[in-house]
Amino acid sequence: MKPERKTYPVRIWQQVDIEEIRSHLMLIDDLYGMCASCKQLGLNYLKDKTCPKCGNEFRYIASSLKSPADTAKLLARIESEKLPFTLIDREDYDRATSRDAISGLFQRPE
Numbered sequence: 001m002k003p004e005r006k007t008y009p010v011r012i013w014q015q016v017d018i019e020e021i022r023s024h025l026m027l028i029d030d031l032y033g034m035c036a037s038c039k040q041l042g043l044n045y046l047k048d049k050t051c052p053k054c055g056n057e058f059r060y061i062a063s064s065l066k067s068p069a070d071t072a073k074l075l076a077r078i079e080s081e082k083l084p085f086t087l088i089d090r091e092d093y094d095r096a097t098s099r100d101a102i103s104g105l106f107q108r109p110e
Ligand SMILES: [Zn+2]
Pocket: 035, 036, 037, 038, 039, 040, 051, 052, 053, 054, 055, 056
């Protein structure tokens, strides 16, 4: 029998397509979640695999948790419940989307 391997919370940096992330992202605060795409509120990352409003399938969650200990707990929950989610950093997401919005201002009209 294979010995059980211990897992640890480790941040992995990756260059991502932020629109792709947005279309599969649930933003979670303390108690409720929100679809990043259509802003539907009242979602639960433990139960909702897809958005009841726009039908997007969730693959990423971003929380506003600040403490590494709370984030580690959330990761442990994702693992123990075998949820298909990758946790992304909320600040990274906000930074990327605001940069997107700023560059949009300077786009030349078609
Ligand atoms: Zn939605």
